[in-house]
Amino acid sequence: xxxxxxxxxxxxxxxxxxxxxxxxxxxxxxxxxxxxxxxxxxxxxxxxxxxxxxxxxxxxxxxxxxxxxxxxxxxxxxxxxxxxxxxxxxxxxxxxxxxxxxxxxxxxxxxxxxxxxxxxxxxxxxxxxxxxxxxxxxxxxxxxxxxxxxxxxxxxxxxxxxxxxxxxxxxxxxxxxxxxxxxxxxxxxxxxxxxxxxxxxxxxxxxxxxxxxxxxxxxxxxxxxxxxxxxxxxxxxxxxxxxxxxxxxxxxxxxxxxxxxxxxxxxxxxxxxxxxxxxxxxxxxxxxxxxxxxxxxxxxxxxxxxxx
Amino acid sequence: xxxxxxxxxxxxxxxxxxxxxxxxxxxxxxxxxxxxxxxxxxxxxxxxxxxxxxxxxxxxxxxxxxxxxxxxxxxxxxxxxxxxxxxxxxxxxxxxxxxxxxxxxxxxxxxxxxxxxxxxxxxxxxxxxxxxxxxxxxxxxxxxxxxxxxxxxxxxxxxxxxxxxxxxxxxxxxxxxxxxxxxxxxxxxxxxxxxxxxxxxxxxxxxxxxxxxxxxxxxxxxxxxxxxxxxxxxxxxxxxxxxxxxxxxxxxxxxxxxxxxxxxxxxxxxxxxxxxxxxxxxxxxxxxxxxxxxxxxxxxxxxxxxxx
Numbered sequence: 001x002x003x004x005x006x007x008x009x010x011x012x013x014x015x016x017x018x019x020x021x022x023x024x025x026x027x028x029x030x031x032x033x034x035x036x037x038x039x040x041x042x043x044x045x046x047x048x049x050x051x052x053x054x055x056x057x058x059x060x061x062x063x064x065x066x067x068x069x070x071x072x073x074x075x076x077x078x079x080x081x082x083x084x085x086x087x088x089x090x091x092x093x094x095x096x097x098x099x100x101x102x103x104x105x106x107x108x109x110x111x112x113x114x115x116x117x118x119x120x121x122x123x124x125x126x127x128x129x130x131x132x133x134x135x136x137x138x139x140x141x142x143x144x145x146x147x148x149x150x151x152x153x154x155x156x157x158x159x160x161x162x163x164x165x166x167x168x169x170x171x172x173x174x175x176x177x178x179x180x181x182x183x184x185x186x187x188x189x190x191x192x193x194x195x196x197x198x199x200x201x202x203x204x205x206x207x208x209x210x211x212x213x214x215x216x217x218x219x220x221x222x223x224x225x226x227x228x229x230x231x232x233x234x235x236x237x238x239x240x241x242x243x244x245x246x247x248x249x250x251x252x253x254x255x256x257x258x259x260x261x262x263x264x265x266x267x268x269x270x271x272x273x274x275x276x277x278x279x280x281x282x283x284x285x286x287x288x289x290x291x292x293x294x295x296x297x298x299x300x301x302x303x304x305x306x307x308x
Numbered sequence: 309x310x311x312x313x314x315x316x317x318x319x320x321x322x323x324x325x326x327x328x329x330x331x332x333x334x335x336x337x338x339x340x341x342x343x344x345x346x347x348x349x350x351x352x353x354x355x356x357x358x359x360x361x362x363x364x365x366x367x368x369x370x371x372x373x374x375x376x377x378x379x380x381x382x383x384x385x386x387x388x389x390x391x392x393x394x395x396x397x398x399x400x401x402x403x404x405x406x407x408x409x410x411x412x413x414x415x416x417x418x419x420x421x422x423x424x425x426x427x428x429x430x431x432x433x434x435x436x437x438x439x440x441x442x443x444x445x446x447x448x449x450x451x452x453x454x455x456x457x458x459x460x461x462x463x464x465x466x467x468x469x470x471x472x473x474x475x476x477x478x479x480x481x482x483x484x485x486x487x488x489x490x491x492x493x494x495x496x497x498x499x500x501x502x503x504x505x506x507x508x509x510x511x512x513x514x515x516x517x518x519x520x521x522x523x524x525x526x527x528x529x530x531x532x533x534x535x536x537x538x539x540x541x542x543x544x545x546x547x548x549x550x551x552x553x554x555x556x557x558x559x560x561x562x563x564x565x566x567x568x569x570x571x572x573x574x575x576x577x578x579x580x581x582x583x584x585x586x587x588x589x590x591x592x593x594x595x596x597x598x599x600x601x602x603x604x605x606x607x608x609x610x611x612x613x614x615x616x
Contacts, residue, residue, distance in 0.1 A: 118526045119533040169521040177485045211556030212520045213477040218426045225419055225427040248519030
């Protein structure tokens, strides 16, 4: 068994840990582990356990993490970098430390004001954003609008490569809570016939005003009174939440030009479909690819100075 | 031990069963049991078990129920009475049957279109509404606007005592899901200092537009960035959801005159406070008192004809 020098990159969110093994500057393998929100042991022990399949025959010299790894419940709490946030400041503010034989680097999150002027935060998305600009340098020029859909969907303005401001919508978290724990999807037939649910929800989300809580109940009534299936209801719910988010974003962010959508390809496709009527064009980037590019930027920078 | 002839009245919702024992035309006792959504046995067995403390020394000649007792997962599924719904038709459509030695009467729910023209349903609130008109006959005259806050908050229009139309908001269910299962209240200090949270949420709910999912995330950011407590966050969340509901209702229902608020006194007080700036006056009625009055109407009517 030969030992090779490798770096592990990781995006550690609330609900899961995604790890990538980099050797000879290329991704060799990937693993999943528990999210920060689901840990039953100390974060450092969970990290070592998640890395274990690699550690037995690979010398991992550095672990570079973004996301909730730097939160109060993560490995070490790292202050947010306030927006407007520049790449150089973000790289400079990364935290480095040694723990249990691992040299760990953690990206800072970014804080700012949302489109309504209220405080807002991100941890992890900034890494995808700086990575996206690395992968697609045109994004670092002029004013750009990005959306990173997910548990906590982020709408982000870039000004010449600087994260100028952003707004978080808990669209994905709401969808998961309502699908798994609410009374909204308990009554319909569980068979097929989901056709059209997403688009019906999308239209309804556009015109719900502040009455989202009324539109949500229609998911249930449609199953009880008009024979819609649970599958239709789940799609209606998804369309409704995304439709309301897109409508609110439209009123706050000009979308006359292109919107870049970064995330899981299945989800970015839903947002592309939802945004199509409203913006000049959309452009999709794979979220993992952007996270890896951002984590590699951190790894390159951290090589330039010794660990503390 | 003397046996006396009694009637049990019950409001059987998704989350709980409220039972009232009527003897000599007065409420003698009350009990609680599991909601239809939490049953682990057949509904009829759960009902007998809940009534057991009374059954051992009281002859209960009739059990009169409203709410989810008449739903697909209840004792018997009873069709909805379509709005516009009149008292006489509602009394006529009640279901009566004998099961396991109990003579059971169940109120029908009401179906209709919400303020956006989509199908909507209620089960239980119609009983409180007909009961409210019995308790306060002025409600049965002219056009009246009622709100019945709760898990599924209902805004109801009455025209000369007829349920003309209504809209359901899942405000209470959303609040419970977000308080108990979301990431929104996990970061703040758990100590005191909840002051002002409700009113801050109320103001924010008024101007959130379709961006409720963004305003919700502010509950979390306020704890992370501005040191708000979990208690403040919970109150903010409550104010936000009620504020958005009230704003949406305001845009759909004219509130120039009095609004009648029916429900749990703690909750009706929150709605009174939230509605005060927008409507002529508010008038609060206790939800249990209205439910009992409505169930007694059903009991009187069902005495006039034999059980099927």
